[in-house]
Ligand SMILES: Nc1ncnc2c1ncn2[C@@H]1O[C@H](COP(=O)(O)OP(=O)(O)OP(=O)(O)O)[C@@H](O)[C@H]1O
């Protein structure tokens with residue numbers, strides 16, 4: 250996200266447009282917590298995880314009167330346009346501000362879940378994925394040396410994008426994730442047994458936190474009580490949300506940050522950016538209500554085949 254902030258500020262600077270940074274998302278608009286951002290004061294942030302602007306949930310933004318007050322505050326401060334980085338909730342909030350009060354809004358996809366319609370990537374996903382893969386590579390050494398099964402829980406409360414992609418990239422024996430119709434507890438047991446019969450002596454099972462089985466600890470308890478196995482659980486948790494962003498996240502953050510400002514400066518008023526097959530695209534905010542993308546079924550099936 251910092252790459253996008255830096256690119257937006259510096260592109261605006263190159264067009265002689267002044268920029269305010271709004272702290273803690275819509276909460277900062279409600280509290281008028283904004284300060285000038287310049288090319289200089291967003292130096293040295295490209296490689297930093299998180300966001301220099303902080304973030305917050307803002308329940309008040311659901312209230313029309315709160316949005317009306319914020320729109321008036323923006324107009325009073327001479328602000329013409331807003332760049333919003335976030336997911337479907339943030340884009341809904343931006344769409345409302347634009348529709349109700351005519352403030353131009355551009356959205357930049359930012360969520361590690363990579364589950365937004367209209368884009369095949371979101372800022373943070375590649376970094377989270379690589380973090381999970383690096384962690385599991387380390388876990389694999391112990392799994393292999395001790396001949397153990399590890400259940401590794403990755404983030405994704407309602408999305409299996411991280412889980413499925415991690416499973417492929419770290420050669421997991423099985424993957425469980427919320428959108429899966431195929432894989433449940435029984436299928437997992439069958440798969441693990443089959444692997445053992447083929448001579449496997451260790452297994453990595455990747456579990457998305459939102460999987461319907463209830464997560465890695467639940468599965469572990471069940472496997473332990475039914476099969477008395479020597480299992481270990483690792484919950485990777487928020488380490489996936491931080492750390493220095495990958496080159497891909499920095500590059501797309503930079504491209505989207507710059508593009509958002511250029512389009513707003515050219516008079517576009519309501520859109521969010523995305524990527525389709527490697528090309529930068531724009532979407533109307535209404536696209537956010539399309540069905541959210543699921544992890545490709547072929548990728549999940551491939552994980553099963555490659556675990557032979
Ligand atoms: N229906 C809505 N109407 C107005 N504002 C909304 C709405 N939904 C969300 N928002 C605003 O957007 C903010 C961010 O939404 P949300 O918490 O859903 O995160 P997100 O942008 O979807 O990203 P993620 O879920 O990946 O963290 C909310 O705190 C709220 O201020």
Ligand SMILES: O=P(O)(O)OC[C@H]1O[C@](O)(CO)[C@@H](O)[C@@H]1O
Nearest residue numbers: 360361362404405406407458490
């Ligand atoms: O920090 P919190 O509120 O626990 O949020 C965690 C959630 O956020 C996400 O990382 C991104 O929306 C989900 O995958 C995860 O379930």
